[in-house]
Amino acid sequence: MPDAGQHYSAGQYSARLIAALIACGVTDLVVCPGSRSQALALAAAAQERAGRIRLHVRIDERSAAFFALGLARETGVPAPVVVTSGTAVANLVPAVLEAHHSDVPMLLLTADRPAELQGVRANQTTDQATLFSGIVRAARTIEADALTRPDHDARAAFAAAIGASADHVTDQDADPGPVQLNVRLREPLSDADMLAEPPTLEAPRRDELPEIAVAPKPGTVVLAGADALRDGQDPNLLAQRLSVPLIAEPSSGARLGRECVSVQLLETELAAEVRRVIVFGHPTLSRSTARLLATADEVLVAARAGENLPGTPLRGRLTAASTETDRSWLGRWVVSDRKAREAAEEPLSIEGLNRRELAKEGLRQARRPVDRETLVRSVWEHTWPHDRLVLGASRLIRVLDRTVTGKAITVHSNRGLAGIDGTIATGLGVAAALDRSARGGVTRILVGDITALHDAASLLVNPAEQRPRVQIVIGDDGGGTIFDDLEVRQSADEADFTRVLTTPVRADFKGLAEAYGWAHVLVTDRAGLERALTEKSTCVIEVRLHEEPSGD
Ligand SMILES: Cc1ncc(C[n+]2csc(CCOP(=O)(O)OP(=O)(O)O)c2C)c(N)n1
Structure with a gap:
């Protein structure tokens, strides 16, 4: 049923909006808990029960947005993110910026209070309509008095997110990117039945380039x-x-x-x-x-x-x-x-060795510590076309770029702004999409220790949520060693440099992983690395890195 032009309640509008997004092609929704957004959240849950979408619940909005970014990176389709009003909306900004700069479709459904509660210091109310100014493809506020065209609103937002125009004439000058639909909702905030049938509508699409x-x-x-x-x-x-x-x-x-x-x-x-x-x-x-x-x-x-x-x-x-x-x-x-x-190539001379010496040499190699090159090479070698690799913005991606040969594998990296934030969440989103595609592959997220700690909160996956098949590989080299390449490294005070740039941390990755319910594997040598990568089990793999390629 197309929009009937009537005024809907918060519950009816939200149910229809979500249904219309599904009609546009949305397959995954990410929801964060909150009161003002309850109708959108419950409508999403009802649609998952009806088997029409996959719902992902995240507590931290920052993680949720990066998770949606990962999903969209892998599928090319925006995964709407539902959040409540106030600071919840502000937490979306880092991922929105990344999506803006890397042209990844993203759709923010931000619940807001109605006009009469704006600007009067009402609880949890701020100007969230202009929060993303300049970093979204489109931002629209739907006033509480204008809850009349959910199909149209959904379709226009979806079209802008994928870089198409809503009237089917593809605007070839538009890139995919983030879009905000700020929905002002008045009480009652939801209904008992939150399931609506997806309407019949022509899904927006991008035309091929000439x-x-x-x-x-x-x-x-x-x-x-x-x-x-x-x-x-x-x-x-x-x-x-x-x-x-x-x-x-x-x-x-x-x-x-x-x-x-x-x-x-x-x-x-x-x-x-x-x-x-x-x-x-x-x-x-x-x-x-x-x-x-x-x-x-x-x-x-x-x-x-x-x-x-x-x-x-x-x-x-x-x-x-x-x-x-x-x-x-x-x-x-x-x-x-x-x-x-x-x-x-590292020379490996085994010529002239007898059987015993050969075995000894094998053991010696297996016990050698892991350096960055060995780590990136091993991860690359263990990754196949049906797998996915997500690389953080650390030294490791640069070492990998210099080290590995060509191979037909899909690699994601948030290079729009090269932030170290949200890498685990992005990887989990990629992994969730890969799991859904039933290709049977594993997603590996390769990050430095600081990058891992920066996004540690994204390890939080509620028990009711599916944990995708993923290995989070942390190359622990005692801080942000990427800064060693800066010229100032040679002239700066050693202690100051270490304190304000390298920021070494002594993190208990095992304790951290287990606190969030993840299995943890500690890797200290090459044999351990091979074992962990071969097993492909979902876990956090902490790799203690040795500074230089070690010949002994
Ligand atoms: C959000 C954000 N904050 C700060 C930076 C600056 N930065 C770039 S790399 C880096 C440290 C990365 O350290 P780590 O993850 O341990 O990787 P390593 O360089 O040691 O390989 C920092 C702080 C950034 N890119 N993004």
């Missing part, structure tokens, strides 16, 4: 940053057809294939020969790619609408105008790449 043909040109490199495959972009195919090297960050989705070479080659003389860079996604990880973008004669950007890199935006799906048959340019990069990798 193709744009790119001609071959000497000295071209394809650069794939985070989330490079969005909107049907195919950097691998373009690099292949143009016969050019592809430098792909771990969360680009494009880190595979013969054209894929290490970012470290940008530190060699080959970089000086680059004339044109074709950019997909959002590259953020290395200084050498930033330098390349600053020095190349020409930068073409496979553009989405919002923030673009400096360069010429090409608003379409990039394809090769023709196939380049001269493969000498690519060949030089591929050969250099192979040589660099061979040189970096």
